[in-house]
Amino acid sequence: MRIGVAGLGTVGVGVLKIIEQHGKLLSDRTGRNFEVVAVSGRSRTKDRGVSLDGMTWYDNAVDLASDPNVDMVLELIGGSEGVARDLCVAALEAGKPVVTANKALLAVHGTELARLAEKNNVPLAYEAAVAGGIPIVKAMREGLAANAISRVYGILNGTCNYILTEMEETGGDFAAILKDAQDLGYAEADPSFDVDGVDAAHKLAILTSLAFGTPVDFDSVYIEGIREVSAQDIAFAQEFGYRIRLLGVARRTEQGIEQRVHPCMVRKDTAIANVSGVFNAVVAEGDFVDSTVYEGRGAGEGPTASAVMADVVDIAAGRVSPTFGIPVDKMTDIPKIPVEEHVGCYYVRLSVFDRPGVIADISAVFRDEEISIESLLQRGRSPEEAVSVVLITHEVKEAALSRALEKIEAFDHSAARPRMIRIAKL
Structure with a gap:
């Protein structure tokens, strides 16, 4: 299995490390050998702590799709438009499997890309796009396939969960804890996508499609971040027996589907209330399994690269499912319920x-x-x-x-x- 990797940031480097360190293990589990034969990144000379010897370098990542030596493309660039989208389209049109960690791309163009993958009879996989190292996509698409899902919800952004946890434990206000999170590398210099709820909303839109068999509809997600949560609110929540968590919630009712991301007060004795720090957690409720809980690290080099390689292994072993659990032409447009x-x-x-x-x-x-x-x-x-x-x-x-x-x-x-x-x- 000859792989082309587009994007040599944290996740891309993590993938190279896994293939280098666990090549024999991967081969034993799939009967295939894995080799990264081509890469694309921002700087050819940057020291990333891994060797790129013997790999073809492409300044334009889209060219990976037309390399005859590349069997599979990993899109680890990010962003809903531009080169990330162009690469995925080109690879799928060329009949090459695509593995991506790009939740923004899937939230905006997921249905379109899934249709293209089906047209060309190649898989489009994205375990790493939702909740990092937690195998929630596989759980929803395969492990819970026999269930009608009524609700899926969870903590989908580790930065927000870290900030809210620290506000509770220290009594500090949002601005001070955000600065600490940035100093520790848990928050970006521009934290807007995280703290304003957009990152969690991208992931929720994907989970909604998986859960209910609907086209991905990011525009219908109600989004509210955590900037307005105060130390006062945290203290009062504790007094009433609650903790505050940023949750993404997708729920099916007789009227339609709710999709919302916002701060919630949750009882202290619930599983989700006790997920702290940078961890993520997802709860899926099915009619035959009742409630199932998945918890783990939602970001970082190791967990996200692990999720990418889980998709690579599945494809290499011939384990392929429809992108969102059912074929695109079987998806149903279900009314979205406004938050009001x-x-x-x-x-x-x-x-x-x-x-x-x-x-x-x-x-x-x-x-x-x-x-x-x-x-x-x-x-x-x-x-x-x-x-x-x-x-x-x-x-x-x-x-x-x-x-x-x-x-x-x-x-x-x-x-x-x-x-x-x-x-x-x-």
């Missing part, structure tokens, strides 16, 4: 001036929107300075809660925009 229609319980934190009638005014707004309050907590007392009023609602439609919070924000005694966090019923 979501029904659930909510944590609400209000910042108000403690004047006579404030609680009565708040209660009246909630009464008018038919919102029932489960518990209410006030910290501090000062008519001159803002105090926090925190409440937990019973189940309510999100649109009604949003209307209530808009009315409360307009009050003269409101000192800041109300803060709302969804409570996950797991």
Whole structure:
């Protein structure tokens, strides 16, 4: 099996190391020998700690697809457009299997690429694109194939999970913990894709297609990041028996499919609440298996390269499945439910001036929107300075809660925009 590797960053180098260190093991498991014969990267002279001797170098990664010595292409460049997409299209059109770790590409163009792979009768594999070293794609596509999936959810971004864990353990605020994460290499210099929820949303769009047999629809994912989560929110969550985690949730109902990424309060006694640091976790719920939990490292050289090679091994051994579990022409467009229609319980934190009638005014707004309050907590007392009023609602439609919070924000005694966090019923 002669391999062309496009992208010699962290993951690409990890793949070269695995093939170098475990060549005999891979051969024993597949009956094939593996050799990287061609590569493409940003710099030919950079010292990456691995030897590129004997490998053909391509300045233009797309040229890997037309190299007659390349049997399989690994796209480890990243990005939803440009050379990454061009390479995958060219390789599939040339009848060569493609393995990618590119969640953005699949979230935006996954259905199109899957159709192209089927047309040319070659596999398109992407285990490394979702949750790093956790074999969740294989589990969803093969291990749970006999089940109708009702919900899949999880912690899909290690950077956010690290930040929220550290905020809880140290009491620090978001900005300070983000800076620490950047210093430790857990967060990029520009952390927007991670902390604003986009990275997790790419992965969730892929999981949704796998779970429910629908075309990949990234544009329908509701996305909310963790920038607004405060140390106050973390502390109040603990007081109520919750932890805050950024979750991606895809759920099928009679009305359609929910796809949402946002901070959630989760009970401390749930499995997902106890996943800390840079770890990822995914929970899939099927009608015959009930709930299954998968946890592990979601990023990094070793885990991601391991997932890439899992796909390489499957293809070499002839174990191939439709890209998203079923052929593209069998996929079904199922309506996507907007987040305003979501029904659930909510944590609400209000910042108000403690004047006579404030609680009565708040209660009246909630009464008018038919919102029932489960518990209410006030910290501090000062008519001159803002105090926090925190409440937990019973189940309510999100649109009604949003209307209530808009009315409360307009009050003269409101000192800041109300803060709302969804409570996950797991």
